[in-house]
Amino acid sequence: MRTFVIGDIHGGLKALPQVLEKAKITPKDTLIFLGDYVDGWSESAQVIEFLIELSKTHKCIFIKGNHDLWCQNWLRTGEGEVVWEMHGGNETKESYLNFSEEKKQQHLAFFKQMKPYYIDTKNQLFIHAGFTSMHGVEKETFKMNYYFDRTLWEMALTMDKRIEKDSELYPNRLKHYREIYIGHTPTTHYSSTTPLNAINIWNLDTGAAFTGPLTIMDIDTKEFWQSEPVKDLYPNEKGRN
Template identity: 60%
Template sequence: MRTLVIGDIHGGYKALIQVLERAKVTSEDKLIFLGDYVDGWSESAETIQKLINLSISNTCVFIRGNHDLWCGLWLDKGATNPVWLAHGGKETIDSYIQSGLLTSDAHKQFFKDLQNYYIDSENRLFVHAGFTSMHGVGKEEYESNYYWDRTLWEAALLADKVAEKTLEDILTSPKRFNHYKEIYIGHTPTTNYKQDSPIKAYNLWNIDTGAAFTGKLTILDIDTKEFWQSDALPSLYPDEKGRN
């Protein structure tokens, strides 16, 4: 059985189907999704339906992203806000209306059941954005940090530049990272750093390869580090702008 981690999808249903096929995903594979399933491209409702179907055939873990929080509040309570609508929310609303899935109880429950983070049996952490507590996740932490924080990623980039060759280096290494064997995140597109493939910094892997914008959707095998990608999302949705 493989354990595969999947980056931010942002309503790119075609990319999800494509990358699942390219990775030759079977029912034996465990799938860990890092959040932001909606907002961006035109098939958010279809994406959620596919994830629900996968949860029946596969062992799946679904992490909550900031966009999922917004969408879940809208589906459950009809709540919207200008920031969400301007960052893909309008496209998600249109998708739900056009797909006929607006009143689906299964979809509402999907968003309610999302996890803020997941730690596997080998002490590998999966979280959408990050955390700030020096004690690790679940301790002295604002819940919103799990799907909004970017300081963890920024700290990983800085720590990666420091070679731990002395006792002083080891003692001053970022303590947040020492709690976990590896950390997997999304939220901050690697395309911001002119890369459309996963980036490893320190013991952290960023799997958000810009599917919301001009990049691709990525699946990575956490044991072998082999990865598979969809085509760039604009080529799959040539008549749309995504979140460009």
Template identity: 60%
Template sequence: MRVIAIGDIHGGLKALIQVLNKVQVKDDDTLVFMGDYVDGWSESAQVVQFLVELSEKIKCVFIKGNHDVWCEDWLKTGHVDMTWYVHGGKETMESYQGFSKEDRKIHLEFFEAMPLYYLDDENRLFLHAGFTSMHGITKEPNPKTFYYDRTLWEMALTMDESISKTSLLYPNRLKHYKEIFIGHTPTINFGKDMPMQAVNVWNIDTGAAFTGKLSAVDVHSKDVFQSDNLPALYPNEKGRNKS
């Protein structure tokens, strides 16, 4: 059985379909989505609808990202967060034109059901952004950390790879888990269009919201599957504003 981790989609349905076709999804696969399904390209509502239907056929885990929190709030209350609006929310709201009240209710339930993290039976942790507690995810004081934190990735990037996990110098935060898979911070910020590894942390957000690709990783083999660059798939669009 394969476990496939899939990076931040940001409304890029065409990229998602490309990646899933390259993965050649099998009935006994588990697909773990790292969050941020919406905000960016023009098909956010369509991405959510596709994923709702996909989950009826294949085992899927949908982790909640910060953009999903914003969209969930809008679907629930009608409130438009202005930070969200200028960072993809406008395009997401436009994508919901033509979706019925019942469709929106189903999508809201989809967002509400999302976990903030997933720990598999091999002690691999999947979450959107990171965590700060040296005692692990169960001791994290602020749940928002799971979809906003960047310090986990920043710390991993500065680590000396030669330091053993048994060393006193190895951060306690990283010792709790066999591997940690995240999204949230695009690897294109570091000049890379492929998933990046730093010690036992894997970042698979390869900038699909901007000029990069959508990526998926087989967590056992570390095989990588990628879409085309998103601007090539949506040539008449700008994607999400960078921040």
């Protein structure tokens, strides 16, 4: 029985079966999705439909990302925030044009049941963006950090690797969890299209919304598989480029 973590998809449905097939996923495996299923390529609504069906045959854990939060609000109210529309929301709206009101309500229910974060039995944290509380994710005062924070990742990236975990200089934020898995900040910002590791944090957003591929990783072995660059799967679209 294996556990896999999957990075940000951003409406690139064609990439999803590719990585599931390459990793030879079976119904015995657990799949943890790190959020941002929508906004970018033209098949956001179709990604949600695919994931709903996948969850009927496989054990799936769905973390909510900032784009999912925006899309949920739009499905709930019919009004989209300007910032959302500018960052892929308009493409998501278009993907829903042929979906019935009943189907939209099913998708809204799916968004509502997504988790802000997940901690497994091995004390590994899965979260879309991050948190700022030195006392751990559960003590976070500003819950929006679960979806928007970048400081957790930036701190880990700049940290001196020689600092031992029992040192008073070691950040308390990182001490709470054996490992932390995030998306949200594309590794392509750091000239990488593969997962990045900093201290005990793994970043699985390999830029599928932009020029990179979608990535799936076995959390025990750290072996990972990738789709084709998603932009090549949607050659007539811009995604979020």
